[in-house]
Amino acid sequence: MSAAGSSCFHCGEPIPRGLDIHARIAGRDEPVCCHGCKAVAEFITGAGLGDYYRYRDTASTRADEPQRSDRWAAYDRPELVERLTRPEPNGARSITVLLEGLRCAACSWLADKALSLQSGVLDVSVNPATARARLVWEPEKVRLGDLLRVLEHVGLRPHPLAGEPSEQLALLERRSALKRLAVAGFGSMQVMMFAVPLYFGAATGMDPAMREYMRLVSMLVSIPVALYSGWPFYQGAWLALRARSISMDVPVSLGIVLAFVASVWNALTGHGEVYFDSVTMFVFFLGLGRYIEMIARHRAGSVADALARLAPMTARRVRDGVTEDVRAVEIAVGDELVVRSGEVFAADGVVVEGEGRVDESMLTGESNAIAKPPGAPVQQGTHNLAAPLRVRVTAVAGDTVLSGIVALLERAQAERPRLARAADRAAAWFLGRILVGAAIVFAVWWFVDPSRAFSATLAVLVVTCPCALSLATPTALAAATAALARRGVLVAHTDSIETLSKATHVLWDKTGTLTRGLVRVEDVRTIRDIRVADALALAASLEQLSEHPIARAFAASGAASLRASEVEVHPGRGLEGVVDGQRLRIGTSSFVAALGGAATTVDSGSRDAADSSVSHVYLGDAQGLIAEFRLSDPLRSEARDCITGLAALGLPSEIVSGDESTAVARIAERCGIATHSARLAPRDKLERLKTLQVAGEVVVAVGDGINDAPLLRGADVAVAMGRGSALAQTSADLILVRDSLEDLPRAVELARRTQRVIRQNLAWAIAYNVAALPLAALGFVPPWLAAIGMSLSSVVVVLNAMRLSRGSRQQRRPAWPANTQAEAA
Amino acid sequence: MEILYIMIPLGLVLVAFGLWAFFWATGSGQFDDLDSPGWTVLEDDKAPPPDDPSRKGDSR
Numbered sequence: 001m002s003a004a005g006s007s008c009f010h011c012g013e014p015i016p017r018g019l020d021i022h023a024r025i026a027g028r029d030e031p032v033c034c035h036g037c038k039a040v041a042e043f044i045t046g047a048g049l050g051d052y053y054r055y056r057d058t059a060s061t062r063a064d065e066p067q068r069s070d071r072w073a074a075y076d077r078p079e080l081v082e083r084l085t086r087p088e089p090n091g092a093r094s095i096t097v098l099l100e101g102l103r104c105a106a107c108s109w110l111a112d113k114a115l116s117l118q119s120g121v122l123d124v125s126v127n128p129a130t131a132r133a134r135l136v137w138e139p140e141k142v143r144l145g146d147l148l149r150v151l152e153h154v155g156l157r158p159h160p161l162a163g164e165p166s167e168q169l170a171l172l173e174r175r176s177a178l179k180r181l182a183v184a185g186f187g188s189m190q191v192m193m194f195a196v197p198l199y200f201g202a203a204t205g206m207d208p209a210m211r212e213y214m215r216l217v218s219m220l221v222s223i224p225v226a227l228y229s230g231w232p233f234y235q236g237a238w239l240a241l242r243a244r245s246i247s248m249d250v251p252v253s254l255g256i257v258l259a260f261v262a263s264v265w266n267a268l269t270g271h272g273e274v275y276f277d278s279v280t281m282f283v284f285f286l287g288l289g290r291y292i293e294m295i296a297r298h299r300a301g302s303v304a305d306a307l308a309r310l311a312p313m314t315a316r317r318v319r320d321g322v323t324e325d326v327r328a329v330e331i332a333v334g335d336e337l338v339v340r341s342g343e344v345f346a347a348d349g350v351v352v353e354g355e356g357r358v359d360e361s362m363l364t365g366e367s368n369a370i371a372k373p374p375g376a377p378v379q380q381g382t383h384n385l386a387a388p389l390r391v392r393v394t395a396v397a398g399d400t401v402l403s404g405i406v407a408l409l410e411r412a413q414a415e416r417p418r419l420a421r422a423a424d425r426a427a428a429w430f431l432g433r434i435l436v437g438a439a440i441v442f443a444v445w446w447f448v449d450p451s452r453a454f455s456a457t458l459a460v461l462v463v464t465c466p467c468a469l470s471l472a473t474p475t476a477l478a479a480a481t482a483a484l485a486r487r488g489v490l491v492a493h494t495d496s497i498e499t500l501s502k503a504t505h506v507l508w509d510k511t512g513t514l515t516r517g518l519v520r521v522e523d524v525r526t527i528r529d530i531r532v533a534d535a536l537a538l539a540a541s542l543e544q545l546s547e548h549p550i551a552r553a554f555a556a557s558g559a560a561s562l563r564a565s566e567v568e569v570h571p572g573r574g575l576e577g578v579v580d581g582q583r584l585r586i587g588t589s590s591f592v593a594a595l596g597g598a599a600t601t602v603d604s605g606s607r608d609a610a611d612s613s614v615s616h617v618y619l620g621d622a623q624g625l626i627a628e629f630r631l632s633d634p635l636r637s638e639a640r641d642c643i644t645g646l647a648a649l650g651l652p653s654e655i656v657s658g659d660e661s662t663a664v665a666r667i668a669e670r671c672g673i674a675t676h677s678a679r680l681a682p683r684d685k686l687e688r689l690k691t692l693q694v695a696g697e698v699v700v701a702v703g704d705g706i707n708d709a710p711l712l713r714g715a716d717v718a719v720a721m722g723r724g725s726a727l728a729q730t731s732a733d734l735i736l737v738r739d740s741l742e743d744l745p746r747a748v749e750l751a752r753r754t755q756r757v758i759r760q761n762l763a764w765a766i767a768y769n770v771a772a773l774p775l776a777a778l779g780f781v782p783p784w785l786a787a788i789g790m791s792l793s794s795v796v797v798v799l800n801a802m803r804l805s806r807g808s809r810q811q812r813r814p815a816w817p818a819n820t821q822a823e824a825a
Numbered sequence: 826m827e828i829l830y831i832m833i834p835l836g837l838v839l840v841a842f843g844l845w846a847f848f849w850a851t852g853s854g855q856f857d858d859l860d861s862p863g864w865t866v867l868e869d870d871k872a873p874p875p876d877d878p879s880r881k882g883d884s885r
Contacts (some may be wrong), residue, residue, distance in 0.1 A: 127857065127858050171857065173859075175851050175852065175856070178851050178856055179847070179848055179851055182844060182847045182848070182851075186840055187841065190836075190837070190840055194833075207826065210826060210829065213830065213833075217837070220837075221837070221840075315828070393868075472853055552853055643833065
């Protein structure tokens, strides 16, 4: 499919063949992929906010199909809202809302404007970095439920957060890191300024008093850098040592402290070299890397956020015949809850009344809805699709299945081998090099001149950690992190770049990663002479009262413009009803053909008998079949290329899915993946991962669902999709924010390039030191040459690292198809 | 060169002032969101408010 013309105006996803939906925008008909996107696009432009499409720089999230049930009704009840929100002056209330689908500054502008247009809204502050909005409103003028509906109408899924102290903590952490970074930045620039005259003064002859003065001033400026900016490293090192382990902070702190103490000693005694420039630059670049990393981590959010998105904050409880809305925390075991269709279960329970279907895909990966007759268990966080259910609560809070998965996730994190391994290697290498060198020098000097052994050893400890060497790794990692971010890959843990470059195996969850995770009408084949749009309209009208995932696929692509009556559900086969005076059936071919009496054979050459039942749906009347719809959770268009690309890089792929085996096998075949296993519980996936790791493989896991979170936590490198669940993102090392798989092979490539650059940098820096130090010590290198060499070696290292970001800019594609359309509009 | 004995402390005072300003700006939230405030200047003030009140609160 060509990028222009066939992708959705709103979300940029390809438009299924045969589909013809247009949104009326600024007097022009723009193609959209579903009715959800149509509604959102028309609402946005209708509210005078069409500028959004001109200014956004990534496509929007695909809109949900229009909701038939109102999930915000509870937020219209003042007494409940009062308990969930915080009081503000003059009777106003405030709440923090997490906005799913907030992807760029234009999205936050849109949320801000859409809310500000409502009367009664006093203040809106949207933070795109954390995807949170704080609302202040007057409860007498506008209901919270209305504000949440407005957000949903502009295509952002709001999740109200209660309390939310963690957000405040994250903000303070960011501010404090920024201050420490500023001190290191200002400090290193100042010290550099004093270092240059010191180097050249040594060459041309400098007044000893002035030299003393410069060194003391450098020391003065370095003190806040070493103490204040370096403090987080010391803290981290201390925590690691107290836990009897070694983290990257240990050698870093050792390096900073040794170099700083030696420099202070030399500055005060007036002989020997000072390395204040190295110390401050080291602190600055390491701090910069940490800061970028922290921003990415905060964006990914915390486990608490993820739970807030999954489990609803309110529930409808029936007690002594009275129905009331209560906060989810007030529910106790034995309570009875009414869960209407479209709502999410607030606790685990057993159905006591009603016959429903529940979407459990977030827990199990199973894409078909599960029937829930009375007596069947239901889980917290799953989605009630069909009839209202009355549920008796069997488990709350920490005892639910959802909490169990979160607990599993935390345990997998604790057992995580890779962090410790990677840090151990780095630390051993770093420490070993320094200590062996120092010991040799100390031993040699002990025999030659014991009185100078201490200062000479200090000099070696410091000199083996000069500018070029100390900058080699941090600059490359900072450049790689920034380059990946520009390509749409967020790095939440910098050390994962190293691990990614060594990866040998990729584990995929199917739903939401290789596929889009949504059942859609992919193709329409008309059997009788009828327009595609009319066939879709008939089907959507017939399906409009159903909440089955198949019905939702039709609702997304066809307008339910006609009235359906006498609709009857035949479970497992289809629906029958009267639309527009016509008796129609929709469902399996035999069921539909049976309406005509004759056993009409279906000629569908390409039909695969092994396909799962959701794939083909037929529409027919008494005269026979009218149309055939091919429904599927479509494979991402870039999936095959991604798998091939990874294989070319030496990374074989494997699918571990919770879905049924025929669907998994079909997807595997279409992407060219040989190994696959189906119907796996989160625990089984983790088991498979462990087996691979024991066999010495370095495993990358790609997932998007809640059920993938333990797998992601255990993997050597965890990759989450940008539109995936929040819980998966909190476990991830890398997040594909553009939601495009083609970023993955490129990330692997860049990671390998980064490792090459780090190795080149280290080799260069060591070679320079090894060559220059003995020569300088023996008097063969005049000081001015040493000064130039010193600066040059650092410049070479920094420039080499910068190649990582420059290369990516050249390769940058025109990016997102929707962008070009938005500009054209 | 004796002037340096005055110029460097003066420079340090300026750096200290710059740092103080940066700390103040950070503390007052100037760096909390670097992206979205830039968009506010692009807003058209004359953009008509939604004159379709039926839309508001419409829950379909």
